[in-house]
Amino acid sequence: MKDDNSLANGGEPPSDHRLQSLKGFHSAGRGFWRDVPAADWNDWHWQLKHRITMPEQLQRFMPTLTPEEFAGAKLANHKLALAITPYFFNLIDPLDEHCPIRRQVIPRIEETRTASWEMSDPCGEDSHSPVPGLVHRYPDRVLFLVTDRCAAYCRYCTRSRLVSNASGYDFHPEFDKPIAYIAQHPEIRDVLLSGGDPLLLSDEKLEQLLGRLRAIPHVEFLRIGSRIPTFLPQRITPELCAMLKKYHPLFMSIHSNHPRELTTEVRDALGRLADAGIPLGNQSVLLKHVNDDVTVMKAHIQKLLMCRVKPYYLYQCDLISGSAHLRASVRQGLEIMTQLRGYTTGYAVPQYVIDAPGGGGKVPINPDYILSHNADRVVLRNYEGKIFEYPEAPDGTPLSSPPKEIEAPQMI
Ligand code: SF4
Numbered sequence: 001m002k003d004d005n006s007l008a009n010g011g012e013p014p015s016d017h018r019l020q021s022l023k024g025f026h027s028a029g030r031g032f033w034r035d036v037p038a039a040d041w042n043d044w045h046w047q048l049k050h051r052i053t054m055p056e057q058l059q060r061f062m063p064t065l066t067p068e069e070f071a072g073a074k075l076a077n078h079k080l081a082l083a084i085t086p087y088f089f090n091l092i093d094p095l096d097e098h099c100p101i102r103r104q105v106i107p108r109i110e111e112t113r114t115a116s117w118e119m120s121d122p123c124g125e126d127s128h129s130p131v132p133g134l135v136h137r138y139p140d141r142v143l144f145l146v147t148d149r150c151a152a153y154c155r156y157c158t159r160s161r162l163v164s165n166a167s168g169y170d171f172h173p174e175f176d177k178p179i180a181y182i183a184q185h186p187e188i189r190d191v192l193l194s195g196g197d198p199l200l201l202s203d204e205k206l207e208q209l210l211g212r213l214r215a216i217p218h219v220e221f222l223r224i225g226s227r228i229p230t231f232l233p234q235r236i237t238p239e240l241c242a243m244l245k246k247y248h249p250l251f252m253s254i255h256s257n258h259p260r261e262l263t264t265e266v267r268d269a270l271g272r273l274a275d276a277g278i279p280l281g282n283q284s285v286l287l288k289h290v291n292d293d294v295t296v297m298k299a300h301i302q303k304l305l306m307c308r309v310k311p312y313y314l315y316q317c318d319l320i321s322g323s324a325h326l327r328a329s330v331r332q333g334l335e336i337m338t339q340l341r342g343y344t345t346g347y348a349v350p351q352y353v354i355d356a357p358g359g360g361g362k363v364p365i366n367p368d369y370i371l372s373h374n375a376d377r378v379v380l381r382n383y384e385g386k387i388f389e390y391p392e393a394p395d396g397t398p399l400s401s402p403p404k405e406i407e408a409p410q411m412i
Pocket of ligand 1: 150163195227255
């Protein structure tokens with residue numbers, strides 16, 4: 001298969017064939033598991049039980065595994081475990097070493113190399129944790145880490161110090177202390193369940209947790225952050241959706257990085273969540289040779305809208321140890337944003353952010369659309385590079401007539 005990233009920004013326009021392969025919806029298919037009964041294949045427990053977790057297994061399923069990948073897979077279980085669901089594995093193009101799906105889940109030896117500016121806790125979560133498993137960084141909301149397990153493991157995971165429990169971090173998720181903290185802090189009106197992946201909990205356990213949080217009067221708003229709709233769409237059962245809809249307002253942030261992750265299975269799973277009244281947003285990470293290309297990014301965000309998902313954040317890849325080989329530059333991120341804003345539906349355009357190293361929180365990063373801002377006017381650049389003036393009264397109060405020295409807005 002053709003490398004989706006062979007055309008960098010400013011390169012040749014994509015061929016119709018390439019665009020179609022990015023935009024169309026296709027099933028992941030069964031691949032090596034073609035003899036597995038459909039009832040098993042569509043059972044999320046079967047998918048979890050048959051995950052690829054060992055280097056030898058990976059090599060057997062993918063003889064084109066490179067020495068760098070095999071070495072990475074050998075060392076992964078000391079850092080961030082290797083695990084790939086059969087469903088997601090089938091999205092990998094084994095003939096393409098640079099396959100954007102492959103780069104996200106197959107370890108490489110480069111993960112063992114740490115740049116001097118990389119960290120094990122790049123967002124400073126541990127220093128903002130009043131009780132184990134809870135991060136309270138912003139005034140009115142908390143991050144509640146309800147599990148340390150995921151359906152599959154992303155090689156750039158910002159929380160790789162604790163997810164999969166491979167590095168000896170010794171994290172033991174528990175509910176009582178975080179819930180007691182939330183109950184004692186009336187300023188907390190928004191709780192984001194994350195981990196690990198909360199949708200790995202059984203329906204019963206998740207319902208118990210949501211029920212306890214809903215019973216706290218000042219908790220207005222619940223959110224779940226999950227990669228499961230893309231790693232394991234089989235988990236999004238009608239029963240799960242029927243349970244979740246009892247706890248509104250409940251939003252979900254999914255995680256997808258490339259249009260090929262949005263299969264017919266994922267589209268249908270997201271449709272079930274949307275039909276349950278759950279507003280869906282997507283969080284992507286800008287990744288080298290995965291989505292650092294405006295054609296790929298635009299196809300992805302447009303396809304997300306077709307799946308009833310609002311592209312929410314595009315993250316600059318955090319400075320997590322061993323991720324340099326996956327990190328695209330801020331310059332590339334800004335260039336992509338410049339080529340999205342105005343060129344496609346505003347709903348499709350995510351907010352590009354950097355999670356400030358050390359715990360400063362998300363900082364929005366935007367191309368420069370304000371060229372100058374004086375007491376009486378703002379000079380703006382639009383998406384086409386045209387310049388406009390927006391006059392305003394010096395003290396901000398509306399005037400019955402515009403100040404004489406300011407002309408009506410005009411294109412310069
Ligand atoms: S699903 Fe989320 S928490 Fe799990 S490995 Fe991926 S980024 Fe990390």
